Amino acid sequence: MSTVPEITPAEARQRLTHGALLIDIRDAHERASGMAEGALGIARGDLQAEPAAHLPVLDREVVLICQSGKRSMEAAVVLAGLGYTRVASVHGGTTAWRAADLPLVQPLQSDAERDFNERYSRHLLLPQVGVDGQRTLLASRVLVLGAGGLGAPAGFYLAAAGVGHLRIADDDVVERSNLHRQILHTDASVGTPKVLSARDRLLALNPHLDVEAIQVRVTSDTIDALLDGVDVVLDGSDNFPLRYLLNDACIQHRIPLVYGAVERFTGQVSVFDAGRQRGQAPCYRCLFPEPPPPEFAPNCSEAGVLGVLPGMVGLLQATEVLKMLLGMGEPLVGRLLSFDALGMRFRETRLRPDPACPLCAPGKAFPGYIDYAAFCSGP
Template structure:
């Protein structure tokens, strides 16, 4: 054994030494997290996370004098846990140098892999986050997000949501892939020019994460299909590029009590917010509170007319995906009541506070839903 000169030093042993002692009946405790242990470890070890062990060592170790060996992935956590046990009065504790990695490299017997290997490998970095963990990852897997538009905003949003493990994505877009899309719409490829965007997106998303269920609807959203497309969603992402679709989505989300993650881009700038008035009437604003009336068409040209720097939709779509994940997991402070502006040329973000409009015809508390209107005429000022 190697010994340190400090009075509470922890003995360190090699995996081979640990294996021999284990055969003699010495307790070996694997202090990694459950998702790490599911991928295999030292055969015959007892799995107890470091936090659980340090919180209640007496539930695992019979007496203060019981010999015990601790192992983790590479040796750091087990050494720290062993130090804590020594300081708590346990007198026969040692740590396995090199941890499970060295144990495996030396050809010592390992336990069989448990459970869903793909799940634990694919989402290992999420599983390491205490704020997410296995329970949060399961919530993402069970979630359904509707994305209206599979273009500049929908592409990065859908891509990162699929990568994050959101189990079900609804994509609605009636357009086909055009070569001019490829400068910013990263779900699509040159080989799929002419293919419906939702089908091209489905191919890309399932190639990234085959476990994601992609419901592709080659439809233009309208009053007749909006509720069918978003009714089962936990979160709705606005990836539309026109005002009629945005007002329609807003009204439907208020009516159905769905959080709407809004995004828009123009040339070198973009903005994003969360409109959640359906669930927080009177407190959170809706899109109509921000824009009671649409701007005239000449003051808000679309990307085809005004152009857009290709990375700007990527930034905004990524922020939309971030907000959707936060809403699903109940993490952090969503952009509810806040409009985030992004200026790519200045590389600057700024924030505008938003408030619910007490005169809003859609989200004012106690106001009955007025029904869907002719949004194209409304936005044309007729």
């Protein structure tokens, strides 16, 4: 059992007035929401890495405080083991300090620091993200191809998550029939280019991002410029010619492609990363070597779609994009996740790379872009 004493916030404040050193060991982004008045902010990692630099006198009275009391106790035990003889921990931490109505202060921050710490506070608490991960997101560039059913929810969450540069490409305008699923747009946006409507809404949500609105028809002539400099591509297209073009271009440029598709009450999500993992990861052509006949693959305007379904698939795509950018978790590479909304069931299908794939097989030279409309129209 630990011999380090736990004291109440009131006792900590009393000791502070008698010369004790109160140290808030939370990280800087946690302290941004308020610190116990009189506390010195030193992150736990820094304190434990160089205790002598911060506490040169072993018998100085030191009181540690964190958010709830757990980390401060653990740090106090470490200090006691190093020979510090007058160390204590605040029971309940800053939460208890606030509940006791004891004075709090805001640490000095620039406007940019305050916005960063407040806006992304829940990300910063995740060890898998933290400050470094959040700055990685802010430095990332994502192409969202399509500002419709899939691109709308995905774009919202990528912007909210702090993906610093979003390039949105679409040549369509907002129609009233879009509004039941394309939540980026409003009734006032009807008749407006989708990319401009999307940019306005995303910047209203997170004004510090760079949202690049490109009103262009995506073709073999425009795809290379759209992919220039991006880290991940989110496929929000709604037709087979565009999906094949996007697949081939992402292989050529070695960029991961987060695929999504919806029809009526079902959806699919996967990640195709064959450009960087030839022979290890499949591409879209490994899943669909040939497109199905048009009558077996109607789009939403022909077959209809439950309004919430693109939202669910788009959010899954956004999740995969964030995982790819942060290098965490297990992306859906080599796996196809299918969703049936009526049965509320998910099914996972393993995908293997096709060793004879004309695009992603090892050693296969890029054949160039083709007439994708003709390829998808059949003989």
